Amino acid sequence: MEQPIQIEDEVQFLDPERLKISRNQFAELEAELPDGSVHAPVEPVRTFPLTQPDQYISLLDAHKNELGLVEDINQLKEADRTILADELEKCYFMPKITKIHDLAGRFGVTEWDAETEVGSVSFDLRSRNDITSLDRGRILIRDIDGNRYEIVNYHKLDPKSITLLETQI
Amino acid sequence: MHSGGFSRRDMHRMARSAGSRNNARRSDLEMTTLEEVPETLQGQLEDLLESEEEIRVAISTDLQFNGTYGTDWVLATEKRLLAFNQNGAPTPEVRNIALEAIDQIEIRELHGNNYMKVRTSEGAFEVARYSKRFAPKFAEATPEIEALIDKIKPEEAETSKRHRKYVDAGKNKTRCETCGRPIPRWSDVCPNCVEKGKLLVRLLRYAIPFWKVSVPALLIMLVIRLVGVYPPILSKTLIDDILVPATMAVTGGQPVDSGAFGQLLTIVLMMVGAHVFTAVFSAVRGYMMTWVGQRITLTLRNDAFQHMSVLSLDFYQQRETGNLMSRITQDVGRLRDFIAEGLQDIIGDSMALVYMCIIMFVINWQLALWVLIPIPLIILFSFYFGHKMHKVFHVLWRRYAGISTILASTIPGIRVVKAFTREKYEVDRFQEQTYQVFDGEMNAAKLWTLYQPIMTFLTYIGTVLIWLVGGRQILNGELTLGEITLFMTYMTQFLQPVRTLAQMNRRFLRAATSAERVFEILDTAPSVASRKDAIDLPNMRxxxxxxxxxxxxxxxxxxxxxxxxxxxxxxxxxxxxxxxxxxxxxxxxxxxxxxxxxxxxxxxxxxxxxxxxxxxxxxIGVVLQDPFLFEGTIADNIGYGKPEATRQEIIAAAKAANAHDFIVKFPDGYDTTVGERGARVSGGERQRISIARAILKNPRILILDEATSSVDTETESRIQEALGRLIQGRTVxxxxxxxxxxxxxxxxxxxxxxxxxxxxxxxxxxxxxxxxxxxxxxxxxxxxxxxx
The missing domain is CATH 3.40.50.300 (P-loop containing nucleotide triphosphate hydrolases)
Incomplete structure (x- = not known):
């Protein structure tokens, strides 16, 4: 009788030792795969952008076909890791909010003035549904233009921010 | 940055309007995005540009390449593209690219931010990074830069790949075109820009045809309110003119006036009369106004739906079904409430307040002032509390909704839950939610149980004040016992109309927004309509x-x-x-x-x-992939396109569509109801009913859109056979x-x-x-x- 498939075998990660990532003259990501083939432009995609941002990175070619999966970017050689991490930072811009200065709402729209790790920002939401509460006080926000913001744990914000935020969640 | 001068928000608004201002000034030239370049850059520019060179496009970013918020600039002249990238350094790094060298300008749309990239034959440079907020602005400016490149390299203009897709800015209207403020998700119109006065006039036009009922109703209300302030005056007379003299007589050992009981009886009867009058006429008025309100609803709702059915598909494409439905159901109702009740409430309540004030001030203006003191306190408190309660109850409401969500996903999914033995997980999830509801309820109780005693106490302060001030006046002989009782009663009667009036603004705003939403339907012109001189083409070939x-x-x-x-x-x-x-x-x-x-x-x-x-x-006849059947019988659905069809024709059409055999197997035959959207018949059956519907219409042009893609092979062959009959002699x-x-x-x-x-x-x-x-x-x- 045949054995059932081992599902672990179905995923092959790219060998971090034999993967080369560089940037070409057109500022595109270029990847040399373990089989020796070279691809550019390569687009890295986080498969778990919210929960595992540095693991299971899918590399796509120009036609959005998957070239392979990187199990953990920290296994890569330092030079490769820097380039990939830099590109991922570009592709996923989601500032972390550290303080809420003001939050005013009218007709269901809310206008936020907040401090993030990368500077102060103001943005608008069209409804409460644009705020997603996850486990352990984590909050994701998507504003009217499609920008995204994150609050790592809202219980750890200052009391004023918490009071303002709790009117919305 | 946050506290000083302009806020970031102001700057965004200014940036949005600045573009259009500049456009207006340069209307003789081509319209371009040209923002005001800051002075610090102006200095650098003088060194970079040649004497005749002029800046044609100038756009600022809101992000820098190191991933922090900040402003970088992209400028374009007739000759070159300049990018200023600050990146935390004291002076920005400048990239100077000749337009002639540029092959292509690319926009990379990423998560939460975009990049603008310039490609030459030798390399490529990222020149701007910006958040999604600026995406429409860059989408507009990019073709403007491309036009400048095309001018330098006209020979490439036709063939180059410079013309590519831009951000779709117009499709989803998220911001108001007039004021730039966000439009809430539940509305399609900007609540800030609604012209309230005009809307009110337009709304009243719907009430005018019913003035013969609504004006008398208004008069009745004014009388009711007037009569309503009367019983306390009667009490006053009763106490001052009958009871007090009688008490004095008794305590003084004198006989009570013999006519006193007669007077007492008269007053009591007048009191009863006043109440009966109020009750009867309130009922009459209530019925009249309900009639007016329902007539307005009827007209407005039918007008709106009638007009909606004329509107073209693009109108429906741009709006969500739920949104349109709520305009016809909820918004119309809200308007009725406002026209029929809101306006009359304003008039009636104001009148009641005026009546009471006049009476109180006439009797004793000093005491009247004292009565008015606690009123604002009570109003403020109930507002503040209402606000808090609203928040707490909103949280609670969401937690209850959470319970429903869990139930709604678990009960239909129970087979999966059991098959994967996840009962415990689901129970735990449910318990966690119910504990949250418990906490929420207890939080609400904390507030709610406080509210009543505090409110009673505040009202009591008013009473105590009247006792104190009025009592002293009685001791001084400036006030009578009856008058103080009257003040007591009025104080309690004062609160309700004041509260209604205080909430009027909110009610008015909501009604204005609803009106705008309904009128938007009525004001939209269908984009596809018959011309006035359109011809009939009865026998199309x-x-x-x-x-x-x-x-x-x-x-x-x-x-x-x-x-x-x-x-x-x-x-x-x-x-x-x-x-x-x-x-x-x-x-x-x-x-x-x-x-x-x-x-x-x-x-x-x-x-x-x-x-x-x-x-x-x-x-034209249409058979779609997922045919839409209406609630009703099979016969109704087959005859939808030809209501005058005979039973014989319907059976013939069903036979031609290979539908007759399965229809007669239903116990109710052709009278079988298909359920909402035809849910009670299978996909293949629905398909054949829709073919019968098309056959019966006998169209000259027939459209089959994936008519057989969602059925099994055997059903397909039956449908194919039916279609074969249907297509004969028609353009298909x-x-x-x-x-x-x-x-x-x-x-x-x-x-x-x-x-x-x-x-x-x-x-x-x-x-x-x-x-x-x-x-x-x-x-x-x-x-x-x-x-x-």
Whole structure:
């Protein structure tokens, strides 16, 4: 009788030792795969952008076909890791909010003035549904233009921010 | 940054309007995005630009390359593109690229931010990073820069790849075009920009036809309110003129006035009379105003739906069904409430307050002032508390909704829960939610149980004040016992109308927004309509000619990109192509759900726009992939397009569609109700009913849009057989992914990105060995697998 498939075998990660990532003259990501083939432009995609941002990175070619999966970017050689991490930072811009200065709402729209790790920002939401509460006080926000913001744990914000935020969640 | 001078928000608004201001100033030239460049950059620019060079495009970013918020600049002159990138350094790094060297400008759309990238033959440079907020601005500016490049390299302008897709800014209206503020998700109109006064006048127009009822109702209310303030005055008379003299007489050992009881009885009867009067006329007025309100609802609702049915498909495409539904159901109701009740409440409550104030001030103005003191306190408190309660109850409401969500997903999914033995997980999840509801309820109770005692206490302060001040006045002989009682009663009666009036603003705003939403429907003109001089075409032959047809749904990307071909009457055309190739769009143009943006569609030699819509659509039959049946019987649905059809015709149509046999097997036969959207009959049955519906209409042009893709093989062959009968002698457009379905087709039109790629018979196209041959080959392989 045949054995059932081992599902672990179905995923092959790219060998971090034999993967080369560089940037070409057109500022595109270029990847040399373990089989020796070279691809550019390569687009890295986080498969778990919210929960595992540095693991299971899918590399796509120009036609959005998957070239392979990187199990953990920290296994890569330092030079490769820097380039990939830099590109991922570009592709996923989601500032972390550290303080809420003001939050005013009218007709269901809310206008936020907040401090993030990368500077102060103001943005608008069209409804409460644009705020997603996850486990352990984590909050994701998507504003009217499609920008995204994150609050790592809202219980750890200052009391004023918490009071303002709790009117919305 | 946050505290000083302009806030970031102000700057965004200014940036938005600045662009248009500059455009206005340069209206003699081409319109370009030209923002005000800060002084610090101006200095640098003088060194970089030649003397005659002028800045034509200037746009700022809100992000820098190191991923922090901040402003970088991209400028373009007739000769070069300049990018200033600060990146935390004291002076920005400048990138100076000659326009001549630029091959292409690219926009990279990423998560939460975009990049603008310039590509030359030697390399590429990222020149700007910006958040999604600025995406529309950059989408607008990019073609402007490209136009400058085209001027320098005119020989490439036609062929270059510079013209590519831009952000779709117009489709989802998220911000108000007038004030730039966000539009809430539940509304399509900006609540800030609604012209309230005008709306009110327009709303009142709906009440005018019923003035014969509403004006008397208003008068009745004024009288009711006047009578309503009367019983306390009667009490006063009773106490001061009868009871107190009587008490004094008794304590003084004197006999009580013999007429006193008669007077007492008169007053008591007057009191009863006042209450009966109020009760009876309130009921009468209530009935009258309900009638007026319901008449307004009736008119408004029918007007709105009638107009909606005339509107073209693009109106529906841009709006969510739920949103439109709530306009007809909820918004109309809210308007009725406002016109019928709100306005009268304002008048009535104000009058009641005025009456009471006048009486109190006439009797004793000093005490009247004291009575008014606690009122604002009570109002403020109930507002503050109402606000808090609202928050707490909102949280609670969401937690209850959480319970419903869990139940709604677990109960229908119970088979999966059991199959994967996840009962415990689901129970835990449920328990966690119910504990949260418990906490929420207890939080609400903390507030709620406080509210009543505090409110009572505040009211009591008023009473105590009256006792204190009024009591002292009584001791001084300035006030009577009856008067103090009157003040007591009025104080309690004061609160209710004051509260109603205080909430009026909110009620008015909501009504104004609702009005705008309803009027938006009434004010929209259908984009596809019959012309005044449109002709009837009673006996169409069914020749359809496409002449250089272009069409776009969103004026961004053309869905149809220059299509020309002619069908002979009675010919069957198979439309083939990948999804998004424009097959369905072409059909939408034939049925005139949309009109072409350029070119024309001729039917029997007449421009389709010159033909009366009823006449045109009356001769077009449609069978869709997922046919829509209406709630009603099978017979109703078959006869939908021909209400005067006889029973015999309906049976004949069902027989022709191979539907008769299964219909008679239902216990209720043709009288079987199909349920909402036809849910009570299977997919293949629905399909055959819809074919019968099309057959009965006897159209000259027939459209089959994936008519057999969602049924099993045996049902398909029955439907195919029925379709074979249906297509005889008609012009047919058939869309199918399964090419075998198109075996009856006289000619095949292969579409690719909105253009005709190939056209010809099956054999011709196979012989040609192009796209169609390729598709055929792939499907033959697939069908082998299916057969096996």
């Amino acid at each position: 069914g020749q359809v000619e496409f002449r250089d047809v272009f069409f776009s749904y969103d004026s961004e990307k053309n869905a149809i990109n220059g299509v020309s071909f002619t069908t002979k009457p009675g010919e069957m055309i198979g439309l083939v192509g990948h999804s998004g190739a424009g097959k369905s769009t072409l059909i939408n143009l034939v049925t005139r759900f949309y009109d072409p943006s350029e070119g024309e569609i001729l039917i029997d030699g007449h421009d389709s726009r010159d033909i009366e819509l009823r006449s045109l659509r009356g001769q 457009f058939a869309i199918a992914h399964r090419l075998s379905t198109l075996k009856h087709a006289n000619r095949l039109v292969v579409l690719k990105e909105g253009t005709v790629d190939e056209i010809g018979t099956h054999e011709e196209l196979i012989a040609k060995g192009g796209t169609y041959a390729n598709l055929c080959e792939k499907q033959t392989e697939l069908s082998k697998i299916r057969a096996w």
